[in-house]
Amino acid sequence: xxxxxxxxxxxxxxxxxxxxxxxxxxxxxxxxxxxxxxxxxxxxxxxxxxxxxxxxxxxxxxxxxxxxxxxxxxxxxxxxxxxxxxxxxxxxxxxxxxxxxxxxxxxxxxxxxxxxxxxxxxxxxxxxxxxxxxxxxxxxxxxxxxxxxxxxxxxxxxxxxxxxxxxxxxxxxxxxxxxxxxxxxxxxxxxxxxxxxxxxxxxxxxxxxxxxxxxxxxxxxxxxxx
Amino acid sequence: xxxxxxxxxxxxxxxxxxxxxxxxxxxxxxxxxxxxxxxxxxxxxxxxxxxxxxxxxxxxxxxxxxxxxxxxxxxxxxxxxxxxxxxxxxxxxxxxxxxxxxxxxxxxxxxxxxxxxxxxxxxxxxxxxxxxxxxxxxxxxxxxxxxxxxxxxxxxxxxxxxxxxxxxxxxxxxxxxxxxxxxxxxxxxxxxxxxxxxxxxxxxxxxxxxxxxxxxxxxxxxxxxxxxxxxxxxxxxxxxxxxxxxxxxxxxxxxxxxxxxxxxxxxxxxxxxxxxxxxxxxxxxxxxxxxxxxxxxxxxxxxxxxxxxxxxxxxxxxxxxxxxxxxxxxxxxxxxxxxxxxxxxxxxxxxxxxxxxxxxxxxxxxxxxxxxxxxxxxxxxxxxxxxxxxxxxxxxxxxxxxxxxxxxxxxxxxxxxxxxxxxxxxxxxxxxxxxxxxxxxxxx
Numbered sequence: 001x002x003x004x005x006x007x008x009x010x011x012x013x014x015x016x017x018x019x020x021x022x023x024x025x026x027x028x029x030x031x032x033x034x035x036x037x038x039x040x041x042x043x044x045x046x047x048x049x050x051x052x053x054x055x056x057x058x059x060x061x062x063x064x065x066x067x068x069x070x071x072x073x074x075x076x077x078x079x080x081x082x083x084x085x086x087x088x089x090x091x092x093x094x095x096x097x098x099x100x101x102x103x104x105x106x107x108x109x110x111x112x113x114x115x116x117x118x119x120x121x122x123x124x125x126x127x128x129x130x131x132x133x134x135x136x137x138x139x140x141x142x143x144x145x146x147x148x149x150x151x152x153x154x155x156x157x158x159x160x161x162x163x164x165x166x167x168x169x170x171x172x173x174x175x176x177x178x179x180x181x182x183x184x185x186x187x188x189x190x191x192x193x194x195x196x197x198x199x200x201x202x203x204x205x206x207x208x209x210x211x212x213x214x215x216x217x218x219x220x221x222x223x224x225x226x
Numbered sequence: 227x228x229x230x231x232x233x234x235x236x237x238x239x240x241x242x243x244x245x246x247x248x249x250x251x252x253x254x255x256x257x258x259x260x261x262x263x264x265x266x267x268x269x270x271x272x273x274x275x276x277x278x279x280x281x282x283x284x285x286x287x288x289x290x291x292x293x294x295x296x297x298x299x300x301x302x303x304x305x306x307x308x309x310x311x312x313x314x315x316x317x318x319x320x321x322x323x324x325x326x327x328x329x330x331x332x333x334x335x336x337x338x339x340x341x342x343x344x345x346x347x348x349x350x351x352x353x354x355x356x357x358x359x360x361x362x363x364x365x366x367x368x369x370x371x372x373x374x375x376x377x378x379x380x381x382x383x384x385x386x387x388x389x390x391x392x393x394x395x396x397x398x399x400x401x402x403x404x405x406x407x408x409x410x411x412x413x414x415x416x417x418x419x420x421x422x423x424x425x426x427x428x429x430x431x432x433x434x435x436x437x438x439x440x441x442x443x444x445x446x447x448x449x450x451x452x453x454x455x456x457x458x459x460x461x462x463x464x465x466x467x468x469x470x471x472x473x474x475x476x477x478x479x480x481x482x483x484x485x486x487x488x489x490x491x492x493x494x495x496x497x498x499x500x501x502x503x504x505x506x507x508x509x510x511x512x513x514x515x516x517x518x519x520x521x522x523x524x525x526x527x528x529x530x531x532x533x534x535x536x537x538x539x540x541x542x543x544x545x546x547x548x549x550x551x552x553x554x555x556x557x558x559x560x561x562x563x564x565x566x567x568x569x570x571x572x573x574x575x576x577x578x579x580x581x582x583x584x585x586x587x588x589x590x591x592x593x594x595x596x597x598x599x600x601x602x603x604x605x606x607x608x609x610x611x612x613x614x615x616x617x618x619x620x621x622x623x624x625x626x627x628x629x630x631x632x633x634x635x636x637x638x639x640x641x642x643x644x645x646x647x648x649x650x651x652x653x654x655x656x657x658x659x660x661x662x663x664x665x666x667x668x669x670x
Binding site: 120 | 629633634658661665
């Protein structure tokens with residue numbers, strides 16, 4: 001049976017009642033050294049572990065798993081925890097708040113400033129894959145592209161802003177997600193048409209009943225469609 | 227004391243000592259907004275700026291059937307109220323906090339249309355202008371009393387009813403060779419590309435770099451005549467710069483450098499023109515252009531002061547590898563610009579945050595520059611001046627963000643002068659860098 005009135009409260013739980021969940025990937029040194037300091041400085045984990053209730057006197061860590069690992073290493077019998085609900089959104093949120101996961105923003109709708117901040121973050125990471133990317137150039141080109149229609153991140157690689165397929169594009173995927181709008185039936189915006197391939201343009205031209213498609217080059221197709 | 231003559235005076239007198247914000251809001255703000263020309267159905271209380279928090283009052287005149295109280299769209303003016311118990315004297319912590327609050331509100335995404343913001347606690351009032359992303363004072367922080375309230379409010383009303391279309395930006399650094407002219411030309415180029423109407427003024431008569439960079443003939447006394455003869459309009463000195471290629475046809479206007487002014491000595495100049503002359507003479511342009519960019523000469527000479535006096539805001543390019551350019555930027559912000567503010571008596575010009583112009587910066591070089599800046603900030607703090615927002619605009623008490631805007635320069639940008647074409651029209655990367663500068667500093 002679930003006791004909902006303990007949600008959000010700070011509780012001193014037995015460590016053997018807590019399942020570690022996703023274990024921390026912190027290095028051994030940090031865990032051992034922190035555990036030692038924890039013991040020296042009073043043995044109370046002032047920063048609580050965030051757990052959810054999985055059954056009668058059963059809990060699972062959802063974030064601050066580093067603190068859990070330290071408490072275990074220090075041999076604490078009981079550890080201070082905050083009980084969160086078992087909603088998946090809560091798990092995601094607490095992991096992000098604890099800095100264990102990176103937040104993602106929606107590239108389909110993000111403002112220019114948001115795009116810029118995300119790219120700046122990626123570029124400034126130590127050993128960043130995107131070290132050679134020029135922030136101002138990449139921001140402008142991504143911001144001005146018809147990203148509201150992008151179904152995946154591939155179009156970024158054709159913006160000539162130094163982001164190529166592979167590790168660089170993977171880095172982009174780590175901070176952005178997409179919720180694409182469907183393409184309008186009749187596109188006559190030149191900037192959008194220009195991002196499409198000649199094959200796609202020919203397909204649209206065919207639907208619209210434009211004659212002489214086979215011999216047309218991309219520029220001519222764009223002109224005919226716009 | 228005589229019986230109060232006007233509703234505003236009566237409202238002000240009715241307020242008890244230390245009146246709270248709620249009392250100021252109920253007993254002063256309706257009369258205040260009325261006196262500024264807004265009826266009750268043109269004011270929305272507790273307006274959500276969407277991104278900048280809730281502002282106490284937002285106002286806009288009715289346009290046709292579009293009554294602001296009903297549609298709540300496109301506010302024109304925001305009013306942030308405080309109680310009399312909050313001290314809004316310029317420079318106090320409460321004042322700075324309130325100004326920052328108003329700035330955030332004005333930048334909210336529901337307030338893109340807003341042109342003006344006001345802070346008041348009924349003892350003090352200050353008007354701010356918003357132009358794109360730029361927010362600057364349009365009056366000093368004025369003390370309100372029964373015997374001046376009508377006059378002050380009438381002045382504010384006059385300003386908000388004659389909103390000028392243009393933002394006047396003077397590009398200045400006391401140190402030479404930091405890329406003032408390159409910045410001016412390319413900013414003009416990119417703003418024009420983005421559909422803005424731009425006037426550029428070459429106010430560096432000795433170097434005349436801007437004029438020659440665009441292949442425009444130097445003026446032979448025409449500008450001098452316009453500045454010294456009250457019957458001659460400065461408009462007569464305007465020359466168009468036209469650019470066209472296969473895809474683009476663009477043009478912006480220039481007032482070129484003047485040879486005769488270059489020959490005059492400092493002492494001679496002071497006898498024939500006043501420091502406020504350019505500011506006055508530019509009135510013709512303030513409704514015709516979106517941006518007026520003034521390229522000023524280095525050093526704090528008289529002619530530089532004339533250029534700074536005419537500005538709403540000052541854009542200061544610096545170089546990361548030139549300590550003097552950073553120190554001089556600090557000096558301008560701390561000393562020279564306030565000097566002009568005091569003379570002008572309407573709270574402006576103010577400095578925009580500096581940016582780093584020039585060669586590509588490596589991480590160790592950036593750290594050296596940051597160390598130098600930190601020293602400058604610490605020294606200014608000892609003199610009671612907070613330079614941090616001008617160097618680290620993103621730094622807050624909760625977030626030590628030390629990013630400074632950078633515009634890299636490289637051969638293609640520097641050499642553009644030889645071709646008489648702004649680099650932003652010739653080089654795709656230059657185009658992106660200056661578009662970034664324009665969007666970061668000016669465009670919302």
